[in-house]
Amino acid sequence: MPITSLDILLRNLTLIDGTGSAPQVQAVIAIRDGNILYAGPSSGWSQAREGGITLDLGGQFVLPGLIDTHVHLAGSGEADSQFEADDGSMVLKMLRNAQKNLAAGITTVRDLGGWNELEFTVREWIRGGGFAGPRMCLAGRFISITEAGAEYYKGMYRVADGVDEVRKAVREQVMHGADLIKIGVTGAVLVEHGEPGATHFNEEEIRALVEEARKFGRSVAAHAHGADGIRKALRAGVRTIEHGTFLYQDPAAIEFMRENGIFLVPTLKVGWDIILSDNAQIPLWIMEKNRSTQDEAARSLKLAYDAGVPVAMGSDAGTPLNFHGENGLEIYWMGQAGMSPVDAIAAATGGAARALGWEGWLGSLEAGKAADLIVVDANPLQDLRVLADKAHLQFVMKAGQVAACHAAHHLPPEAFAKHVLLIK
Ligand SMILES: [Zn+2]
Numbered sequence: 001m002p003i004t005s006l007d008i009l010l011r012n013l014t015l016i017d018g019t020g021s022a023p024q025v026q027a028v029i030a031i032r033d034g035n036i037l038y039a040g041p042s043s044g045w046s047q048a049r050e051g052g053i054t055l056d057l058g059g060q061f062v063l064p065g066l067i068d069t070h071v072h073l074a075g076s077g078e079a080d081s082q083f084e085a086d087d088g089s090m091v092l093k094m095l096r097n098a099q100k101n102l103a104a105g106i107t108t109v110r111d112l113g114g115w116n117e118l119e120f121t122v123r124e125w126i127r128g129g130g131f132a133g134p135r136m137c138l139a140g141r142f143i144s145i146t147e148a149g150a151e152y153y154k155g156m157y158r159v160a161d162g163v164d165e166v167r168k169a170v171r172e173q174v175m176h177g178a179d180l181i182k183i184g185v186t187g188a189v190l191v192e193h194g195e196p197g198a199t200h201f202n203e204e205e206i207r208a209l210v211e212e213a214r215k216f217g218r219s220v221a222a223h224a225h226g227a228d229g230i231r232k233a234l235r236a237g238v239r240t241i242e243h244g245t246f247l248y249q250d251p252a253a254i255e256f257m258r259e260n261g262i263f264l265v266p267t268l269k270v271g272w273d274i275i276l277s278d279n280a281q282i283p284l285w286i287m288e289k290n291r292s293t294q295d296e297a298a299r300s301l302k303l304a305y306d307a308g309v310p311v312a313m314g315s316d317a318g319t320p321l322n323f324h325g326e327n328g329l330e331i332y333w334m335g336q337a338g339m340s341p342v343d344a345i346a347a348a349t350g351g352a353a354r355a356l357g358w359e360g361w362l363g364s365l366e367a368g369k370a371a372d373l374i375v376v377d378a379n380p381l382q383d384l385r386v387l388a389d390k391a392h393l394q395f396v397m398k399a400g401q402v403a404a405c406h407a408a409h410h411l412p413p414e415a416f417a418k419h420v421l422l423i424k
Pocket residue numbers: 070071072112113316
């Protein structure tokens with residue numbers, strides 16, 4: 001919904017700007033037309049304003065809206081990871097999942113495997129103002145070789161065997177409006193007979209896919225668990241390695257990622273949600289496969305992070321018991337795996353925006369960036385779980401508009417009437 005030009009001044013806040021800098025107390029943020037005019041110490045803000053709204057946040061913490069670089073809007077956390085729904089209900093399911101993200105402070109999602117192209121419809125309606133929802137960076141279908149997963153996730157996969165088919169599959173995603181291309185370089189954990197360590201595409205197919213994506217200015221996200229597949233994806237020129245479970249086995253690949261600024265998206269939450277659950281409906285094969293790989297995934301993140309590889313937050317929300325709106329827990333799990341709190345937050349804000357290539361206008365609280373932000377009443381640097389708990393989340397702003405509010409006393413309704421589009 002288009003925002004009016006009224007100014008908003010947020011004052012008396014603690015600023016965590018998403019760049020990895022230390023928090024600033026007594027900061028202010030000035031917003032006009034959905035963008036940030038100024039963010040920083042109150043001493044640096046002196047511009048006279050006529051009209052507009054001033055909100056005293058009483059020292060609470062303000063962060064950029066969170067960016068989840070790996071979700072599946074088609075999934076709602078079904079125990080058996082079966083996302084199927086007929087087309088009519090699937091589009092509503094995706095819209096609802098998108099809204100759950102926004103309500104929880106995830107103002108941007110990157111979907112890495114949609115369903116029958118319905119995610120493009122959802123994005124169009126959100127962009128047009130018909131519904132509230134997060135910003136959406138879309139890959140369209142997951143491009144895969146012929147394998148069991150393509151049967152299991154009908155609607156999400158686009159099977160392509162051989163260089164010509166791979167090129168055609170990329171062109172189809174671009175035609176539908178994809179911002180990037182997703183390739184399944186290796187097998188998957190969440191496919192019953194899938195071998196996560198096995199390399200699926202041949203190197204010439206991966207190269208052809210990346211080359212075709214580049215022709216259209218698209219980057220490539222590579223689903224890759226095994227070290228051989230990771231190496232081939234890196235050599236071909238992908239932008240992000242999704243999961244990277246066995247990355248620890250190849251120090252040279254880690255070094256290549258650091259040198260070339262290739263992002264790791266570790267997706268730890270998906271495994272923890274399954275392992276820590278006592279839900280008897282989780283199929284045994286899903287439980288066992290996650291138990292056997294979780295330590296390796298955490299180890300790979302730790303090694304990559306310590307080596308200086310850029311990391312972006314991706315929860316894989318939509319997978320079993322991995323519910324949309326709880327994505328912020330991924331930041332906590334990244335901290336548990338060894339990232340410093342400030343770096344884990346940067347991975348879900350400024351770093352994530354870089355992984356998307358959207359850092360010029362999104363991801364940090366700096367002048368000129370979009371006014372996407374969240375306000376929390378506790379210090380997330382002391383406990384990252386604050387970022388996944390609506391009891392701490394006061395309100396969520398997207399493009400200067402309050403999109404969700406969990407603490408009504410902060411928002412005098414008459415003053416904010418033109419800025420509020422509430423969802424829960
Ligand atoms: Zn995924």
